Amino acid sequence: MTNKPAEAALLQILKNTQVVNRPFFQFVRGVSNKTNKNDALGHHEADKNSNILLADALNLIAPKSEVKNTYNYKPSIINHLRKGSAQEQYDQYTRETTQKQKTKVDHQMNHLMEDLRVLYGVKPRSNYDVVDLSLLEIKKHIRLLTKESQIIDLIKVLYYQDKLLVGILNECMFNKHLRNLNELPVNVESLGYDFMIRNKWSRINYIQFNIVLMKKLRDCGETSGMLRNLEANFKLNYLPLIENKTLGPFYERIIWRMYFQYRDQLKQETHDELYFIKKLDYKNALMIWQTSPTSKHHQLSAFISHHFHDKFNILQRLFWRLCNHKSVQTIIEQDIQNNSSHSALLIDLKKFTVKHRLHSILFNLENMDAKTRSQFYLSVNGMESIIELMNKDLQPHDILKELRQIRQDHVLKALKLEPTPADSSWSWVSSFMNSK
Known part of the structure; x- marks a missing residue:
């Protein structure tokens, strides 16, 4: 036996309720899937952009292999009627000159030189490695030094080991990068007897170094120190060695050049070139002529030829x-x-x-x-x-x-x-x- 009041109520509910059809559920599912897909693509694009920005900041992005050299020209019928033919419009565009990427030559040369050093086993020597080398190799090393601090450091290393030979110190004086003589571990203008004994210097070595020092003081602009050196040594040491043929031509030329160039500033009695040419022999006369100024060439050459x-x-x-x-x-x-x-x-x-x-x-x-x-x-x-x-x-x-x-x-x-x-x-x- 059925309950008719209950069935009537159920039918009334179904009649009043709006049933959702099947296509509606498919539409809702499609919108939901599309939204999820767009969200995923958005996250992917954001990650991609962040990676590109990071690579650009780290300078990891390679430059373009080809430079764009075309023009953004788009043909149009309206522009053709208003501005003329396509060729006329194309000719009006300003052509930008393309700039090739500059090659870093210095950077590449440095890498090339480093590779060559590794290939041939050439390693930069430190000043402590130079100590045990021969005198000739030490001189070659000094000629390659381009920083004053390196030269001063080498002099200190050799000085404290009592290996500062006259040839080494002279070579340091010849290096133009050494300018500040006050930074040296020893006062080169007044080397003591103890220094000469410890470093195996003879008297002639001491005089030869004073000649080189005189030139170095002049090159460094210390004219007063050069004049003190010349006044103290010319008559006492330099001239006797010249007369005895003890000095080599190199040292003798330095003495004559300094003496005749600055003799007017010396406080002692001085003589001109002709006086010494008469007093000395032909070898000394030729040295005097070699160091004389151009203005005195005719006078000295005529006198030497006659004398x-x-x-x-x-x-x-x-x-x-x-x-x-x-x-x-x-x-x-x-x-x-x-x-x-x-x-x-x-x-x-x-x-x-x-x-x-x-x-x-x-x-x-x-x-x-x-x-x-x-x-x-x-x-x-x-x-x-x-x-x-x-x-x-x-x-x-x-x-x-x-x-x-x-x-x-x-x-x-x-x-x-x-x-x-x-x-x-x-x-x-x-x-x-x-x-x-």
Whole structure:
């Protein structure tokens, strides 16, 4: 038996209730899924952007392989009617010049040099590693130092180990990067006897260092210290060693250059170049001429040529004839007028005397060995080259001809040939020499 009142109530409820159809549930499910998907994509894009920003901050993003060099031009019918044809519009665009990425050459060269050092096993030496090296290797190391602190540190290391030899300290003085001498562990202007004993210095080593120190003080702008050095040592130490031929040409040139340049500022009695040329021999006279100013060249060269004429060998005689030649004097005077204090020709002449040791060159023209003959030919060629570099209109052709004749005669003597006009065996030698 059914309960009719209950069934009637249930039917009334179903009738009044709005039933949700199936498509509605599908729509709600689709919206929910789309929302979840968009949320996931948003999180992914945020993570991607953050990663790009982090990589850019760490400079990890590689540059673009190609530079964009096109133009943002879009053809349009309206623009074609208003502004003209596409070609006309394209020509109006400003073309930006593309800049290539600059290569860091210094950075790459540093890496290359480091690789080469590793490849060849070249390691930078510390000052403590240098102590046990030979004197020659220590000098090479000092020449490579470019910081004053490194030089001072090396001097301190060697000083406290009693290994500061005169050659090492002189090489440090020659290094232009050493300027502040007050930072050294010892007062170089007053080295004591105890210092000389501990570091194995002789008296001549002490005087040689004082000569180098005098030049260093002048280079550092300490003129007062240089003058004190010159006044205290010139008559007492420097001049006696020059007269006794104890000093080498290098040290002697420094003394003469400092003395004649600053003799007006010395408090003691001084003398000019001619006084010492008369007093000393040809070697010292040549050193004085080498260090003399350009303005005194003519006076000193003429005096030396006259004073030592009887003691010259054949090359020395030709050289001083060249120095006193009228054309050479004319060129030097022109250089002085143009450059005020320097002459390229005079510098070449002075370099020639230093390179070929014109102060000590001795030739026995009758009997020369292979070494002396080679030195003789090099000297002749060097003097000939100086003449050939001069203006052809001013070349001293008489001296040039005599040089070539001297060389030809000695070549023939070396070949032990007796030249005669009818002899054709030496004609090739004569033609070759004359062509020079």
